[in-house]
Amino acid sequence: MHTYTKFGILVVVIIGTLAWLASGGISETATYYKTVAEIKNMGGDAHAKRLRVAGDVEDGSIQRNGRQVRFVLKQEADTLHVLYDGIEPLPDTFKGGAQAVADGRLQPDGTFHATKIQAKCASKYEAKPGQYKAKPAESGNKAAL
Amino acid sequence: MENLGTLAVILAFALSVYSVLASLIGKWKNREFLVVSGERAVLAIWGLLTIASGYLVYALQTDDFRLAYVAGHSNRTMPALYKFTAWWGGQEGSLLLWSWILSSYAAIVVWQNRRKFRAMMPYVTATLMVVQAFFLLLISFPLSPFEVLAVGREVTSVADGRGLNPLLQYWTMAIHPPTLYLGYVGFVVPFAFAMGSLITRAPGDSWIHTTRRWTLVTWMFQSSGILLGAGWAYAVLGWGGYWGWDPVENASLLPWITATAFLHSVMMQEKKGMMKIWNIVLVSSTFFLCILGTALTRSGIVQSVHAFAQSPISRYFTTFLALGIALVVYLILDRLDYLKSESHLESVLSRESSFLFNNLILLASCFSILWGTLFPVISEAVTGEKISVDAPFFNRVNIPIGLFLLLLTGIGPLIAWRRSSLESLKKAFLWPSLGGLATVAVLIAFGVRHLYALMSFGLCAFVLWTIVIEFYKGATAIAAKTGQNLLAAMVELTHRNTRRYGGYLVHVGIVIMFIGFTGAAFNKDATREVAMNDTFEIGRYTLRVRDLQEGENDHYRWWHAPIEVLVGGAQIDTLQPEQRLYKGADRQASSVVSIRRRLHEDLYLNFAGMTNDGKRAVIQAYVFPLVSWIWVGFFVLLFGTLVCLVPSKIKYQFARTQIVGQVAAPARENAVGKNVG
Numbered sequence: 001m002h003t004y005t006k007f008g009i010l011v012v013v014i015i016g017t018l019a020w021l022a023s024g025g026i027s028e029t030a031t032y033y034k035t036v037a038e039i040k041n042m043g044g045d046a047h048a049k050r051l052r053v054a055g056d057v058e059d060g061s062i063q064r065n066g067r068q069v070r071f072v073l074k075q076e077a078d079t080l081h082v083l084y085d086g087i088e089p090l091p092d093t094f095k096g097g098a099q100a101v102a103d104g105r106l107q108p109d110g111t112f113h114a115t116k117i118q119a120k121c122a123s124k125y126e127a128k129p130g131q132y133k134a135k136p137a138e139s140g141n142k143a144a145l
Numbered sequence: 146m147e148n149l150g151t152l153a154v155i156l157a158f159a160l161s162v163y164s165v166l167a168s169l170i171g172k173w174k175n176r177e178f179l180v181v182s183g184e185r186a187v188l189a190i191w192g193l194l195t196i197a198s199g200y201l202v203y204a205l206q207t208d209d210f211r212l213a214y215v216a217g218h219s220n221r222t223m224p225a226l227y228k229f230t231a232w233w234g235g236q237e238g239s240l241l242l243w244s245w246i247l248s249s250y251a252a253i254v255v256w257q258n259r260r261k262f263r264a265m266m267p268y269v270t271a272t273l274m275v276v277q278a279f280f281l282l283l284i285s286f287p288l289s290p291f292e293v294l295a296v297g298r299e300v301t302s303v304a305d306g307r308g309l310n311p312l313l314q315y316w317t318m319a320i321h322p323p324t325l326y327l328g329y330v331g332f333v334v335p336f337a338f339a340m341g342s343l344i345t346r347a348p349g350d351s352w353i354h355t356t357r358r359w360t361l362v363t364w365m366f367q368s369s370g371i372l373l374g375a376g377w378a379y380a381v382l383g384w385g386g387y388w389g390w391d392p393v394e395n396a397s398l399l400p401w402i403t404a405t406a407f408l409h410s411v412m413m414q415e416k417k418g419m420m421k422i423w424n425i426v427l428v429s430s431t432f433f434l435c436i437l438g439t440a441l442t443r444s445g446i447v448q449s450v451h452a453f454a455q456s457p458i459s460r461y462f463t464t465f466l467a468l469g470i471a472l473v474v475y476l477i478l479d480r481l482d483y484l485k486s487e488s489h490l491e492s493v494l495s496r497e498s499s500f501l502f503n504n505l506i507l508l509a510s511c512f513s514i515l516w517g518t519l520f521p522v523i524s525e526a527v528t529g530e531k532i533s534v535d536a537p538f539f540n541r542v543n544i545p546i547g548l549f550l551l552l553l554t555g556i557g558p559l560i561a562w563r564r565s566s567l568e569s570l571k572k573a574f575l576w577p578s579l580g581g582l583a584t585v586a587v588l589i590a591f592g593v594r595h596l597y598a599l600m601s602f603g604l605c606a607f608v609l610w611t612i613v614i615e616f617y618k619g620a621t622a623i624a625a626k627t628g629q630n631l632l633a634a635m636v637e638l639t640h641r642n643t644r645r646y647g648g649y650l651v652h653v654g655i656v657i658m659f660i661g662f663t664g665a666a667f668n669k670d671a672t673r674e675v676a677m678n679d680t681f682e683i684g685r686y687t688l689r690v691r692d693l694q695e696g697e698n699d700h701y702r703w704w705h706a707p708i709e710v711l712v713g714g715a716q717i718d719t720l721q722p723e724q725r726l727y728k729g730a731d732r733q734a735s736s737v738v739s740i741r742r743r744l745h746e747d748l749y750l751n752f753a754g755m756t757n758d759g760k761r762a763v764i765q766a767y768v769f770p771l772v773s774w775i776w777v778g779f780f781v782l783l784f785g786t787l788v789c790l791v792p793s794k795i796k797y798q799f800a801r802t803q804i805v806g807q808v809a810a811p812a813r814e815n816a817v818g819k820n821v822g
Contacts, residue, residue, distance in 0.1 A: 003491060006493045007490060007493050010493065014505065015509065017545070021542050021545065022516075022538070022541070022542050025540075025541035025542060026534055028538070029537045030532050030533075031532065031534070031535060032530055032531070033530075033531035033532070033533060064756065065756065067763070087765075088386070089736060090753070092312055092736055093312070093734075094734075095733075103535070
């Protein structure tokens with residue numbers, strides 16, 4: 001067989017195997033981004049898929065019970081009760097008022113069973129200078145000028 | 146005073162545009178002084194950006210809260226070190242760091258080559274300055290680090306700033322981002338030389354020789370930056386792992402992968418004149434992936450733990466990327482004749498073939514990681530639903546890739562160029578294969594059943610054996626001639642061909658790291674609520690909570706849980722995980738994990754807080770076998786890379802055919818020997 005043919009076959013086999021592994025991986029872990037409001041409107045579908053919900057952690061709603069952590073995720077008027085009992089420690093940035101993302105499945109009783117929690121990170125690549133400018137004026141800081 | 150900073154940056158931006166124009170026009174119209182002027186502008190830009198950066202650092206150190214950036218990322222009580230690191234604690238400042246590092250690299254390039262490569266330098270300078278102009282455009286106008294707080298038209302200040310988040314106030318913050326930037330930014334240089342060579346159709350592979358050191362140094366910084374991030378995440382950020390396949394982590398890995406592929410495939414071009422198009426594609430991809438990585442990290446288009454707010458900055462980056470890729474594709478297609486291969490693949494059993502597979506598999510990994518990272522963006526564009534994939538996807542694809550790469554690492558160096566006979570292969574690989582199989586057999590005898598782990602350990606043994614044989618063979622040959630002892634002979638052997646043997650050392654480092662990664666197959670974890678003097682077990686350890694203390698200092702409140710570690714009834718250690726709650730506007734919580742690091746396993750404890758009734762502590766315990774091998778392997782890799790950078794004692798000359806010029810090329814009026822742009 002011509003060298004390039006042999007080589008080509010090997011390449012196809014390797015890429016094919018990887019593609020098969022990849023598609024299996026995608027279907028296993030595909031997680032749909034939803035907002036809290038969208039989950040409420042999803043109906044029956046919501047229970048079948050793995051979901052990723054983002055929202056704000058309601059202040060004072062975090063309750064720990066051994067490994068289990070319960071809290072409420074809210075977005076404007078909609079709320080979602082979340083239960084997390086994974087083995088990984090909760091991120092340090094996870095607290096009342098923080099933005100959080102929960103991966104998991106919606107249970108028949110309406111609670112969201114999360115297998116992974118992420119919370120907004122420390123680095124401040126966020127507010128543009130313009131957004132920050134307002135605060136000093138509001139807090140009435142007129143330091144030495 | 147803040148105007149000084151703004152002025153310096155805007156002036157630098159103007160000069161970078163000037164430098165592009167001067168270099169190109171000077172080249173096209175044959176005006177040498179314009180080319181030199183363009184190069185001098187590069188040096189001037191470095192001076193200006195040093196002033197601008199110096200001013201920002203000064204403003205941070207002196208608590209100048211009139212600047213919005215200082216107020217946003219620093220405060221009075223922070224130690225001086227963190228006031229310095231606040232330079233890159235936010236978007237604008239880190240872009241300034243990016244620009245300053247680029248200007249430093251550009252200045253070095255221009256200085257080193259002031260008497261060399263005169264034909265292609267104008268294009269090298271122009272490429273560097275186009276990138277420079279882009280970043281300076283960003284910090285001159287939309288994202289200036291020198292914006293002041295203002296009420297109406299009056300500049301105000303605040304009494305104290307927000308400060309750097311306590312999670313970032315660790316010494317690693319001082320080195321992880323700058324090291325990563327030294328990597329990211331550095332990849333522009335080989336790209337610039339590739340462009341210069343391509344545009345001028347420079348004969349030979351001079352651009353590869355020139356940039357080999359640059360690429361190695363940059364790759365070294367990128368590797369270090371990535372590993373520092375992993376080590377920091379593991380020890381400090383306390384989520385119990387070192388790699389989460391987070392988009393920002395992936396962004397730093399992608400150019401590293403293509404750079405690794407490039408470092409290997411250049412050998413094909415040097416020795417056999419093959420893969421020329423591919424190498425240009427690789428070095429360009431590395432550069433564009435760096436830009437993409439920078440964009441991903443800052444724009445928030447993909448949800449990430451390093452998540453940043455949605456930002457219009459992505460618009461600038463996408464445009465820059467699109468234009469850049471279009472230009473490079475055009476150049477490659479236009480100069481395909483210049484990039485023709487000088488020889489071809491002769492056998493599947495050859496070193497060329499193993500390099501090709503090396504590249505194929507690395508690029509497959511890169512593609513899969515890119516695909517997985519951008520999946521939410523792609524799926525939303527195609528189906529309207531935002532779908533993300535998680536760690537299991539990345540692991541499923543990349544673990545087999547890693548194992549195949551390990552195999553190639555063992556085979557590649559020992560297989561001959563052009564074609565290898567099965568006989569020679571059998572001779573070369575008999576003992577290493579036996580060693581690998583023996584390792585697997587021993588592990589199975591000890592009860593290990595995890596398939597991937599067995600394959601990994603077996604391959605690691607195989608590769609290590611091949612490398613040891615190489616060193617041994619070479620050293621004994623030298624020792625026979627010079628009478629040195631074996632160790633001295635190995636040093637001599639390495640010194641004679643630092644590239645080859647330094648490379649072997651890097652491979653050893655990789656193998657050690659793979660052993661560390663494989664340990665994860667045997668991780669254990671346990672989460673318990675424990676009262677005073679309660680014990681619980683994990684692995685071979687018994688853990689007893691001695692005490693529950695709390696206290697307070699100027700910066701934070703703390704809760705402390707000293708935990709005794711016993712093995713077989715005897716106490717061997719006490720670990721002290723801690724929870725902190727920082728004072729200040731953010732009320733940031735921080736868990737300070739306690740790790741007992743040993744070569745064979747780490748015992749990792751996290752104090753997750755008290756139960757709701759306040760009577761018991763929630764302790765999360767993990768056993769991570771072999772994880773320290775990762776850090777050890779990294780240092781070996783670093784050492785190997787440094788060895789590669791040492792000039793060899795003997796310069797090897799390779800006889801090979803090489804296209805040195807074209808005679809009477811049709812329809813282009815090229816005179817032989819003249820470089821026409």
